[in-house]
Amino acid sequence: MNIILLGAPGSGKGTMAQKLTVELDIPQISTGDIFRKNLKEETPLGLQIKDILNGGGLVPDEITIEIVKNRLAEPDCSKGYILDGFPRSIAQAEALDSFQHVDCAINLDVDKQTIVSRLSGRRFCPDCNGTFHISTLGNATVCPVCGGKLIVRKDDSEETVLERLRVYESTTLPLIEYYRNQRKLVTVDGTGGVEVVYRRILDVLHK
Numbered sequence: 101m102n103i104i105l106l107g108a109p110g111s112g113k114g115t116m117a118q119k120l121t122v123e124l125d126i127p128q129i130s131t132g133d134i135f136r137k138n139l140k141e142e143t144p145l146g147l148q149i150k151d152i153l154n155g156g157g158l159v160p161d162e163i164t165i166e167i168v169k170n171r172l173a174e175p176d177c178s179k180g181y182i183l184d185g186f187p188r189s190i191a192q193a194e195a196l197d198s199f200q201h202v203d204c205a206i207n208l209d210v211d212k213q214t215i216v217s218r219l220s221g222r223r224f225c226p227d228c229n230g231t232f233h234i235s236t237l238g239n240a241t242v243c244p245v246c247g248g249k250l251i252v253r254k255d256d257s258e259e260t261v262l263e264r265l266r267v268y269e270s271t272t273l274p275l276i277e278y279y280r281n282q283r284k285l286v287t288v289d290g291t292g293g294v295e296v297v298y299r300r301i302l303d304v305l306h307k
């Protein structure tokens with residue numbers, strides 16, 4: 101099954117994708133993780149996109165589309181995949197339709213107040229891409245999964261979060277209509293605890 105997870109920054113796409121990838125045994129393709137890895141390793145791409153990522157803007161469509169197209173052509177995607185953070189513009193969605201078949205676009209619906217509270221408490225492990233929240237981590241400063249040092253993502257500063265939300269509303273939100281018109285959109289209430297939201301997604305997929 102080829103699944104897209106849509107939703108605002110902090111709506112829980114990464115958290116849900118990490119659970120689904122285990123349950124469905126198909127890979128999670130997170131463009132954000134791919135870009136952050138390049139940033140960390142200071143590759144030519146990483147250096148090129150550094151200011152965009154840290155400022156909360158979008159990496160140009162041509163670059164992003166090429167990366168995803170190549171990644172989806174790898175053998176582990178042949179049984180299906182979960183796209184987390186792609187597409188993010190109509191141009192990306194149209195490109196995806198030209199080289200892949202999408203089965204379902206799940207839109208995680210979360211209010212702004214919840215988003216701000218989730219992002220301001222997020223802790224991220226750059227070693228295993230694990231995502232956590234201070235409400236469940238307590239005082240822990242290392243990753244409960246791999247022992248890596250947890251960090252606050254640079255783009256989780258208040259100013260950058262506001263910019264990411266602005267970009268989401270102007271460029272990514274139209275995708276909801278795009279997939280609704282294709283009859284592939286399912287909107288899931290993304291508020292409530294991780295397990296509650298996850299159960300709602302599984303219910304949708306089982307239907």
Ligand code: AP5
Pocket residue numbers: 107108109110111112113114115116131132133135152153156157158159160164184185186187188192218219221222223231232233234255264290291292293294295297
């Ligand atoms: P990306 O990493 O994709 O960022 P994003 O879309 O802004 O999404 P986030 O990772 O911030 O949030 P999320 O929805 O995954 O929520 P999470 O599960 O972490 O992209 C980063 C950047 O890369 C972009 O800004 C852009 O520059 C670039 N980029 C990426 N893709 C691109 C593309 N296609 N085109 C162009 N540029 C692109 O959860 C958030 C927090 O909430 C965590 O602390 C988590 O523990 C907690 N949480 C999650 N669910 C729950 C729940 N149900 N209850 C309580 N807490 C929860």
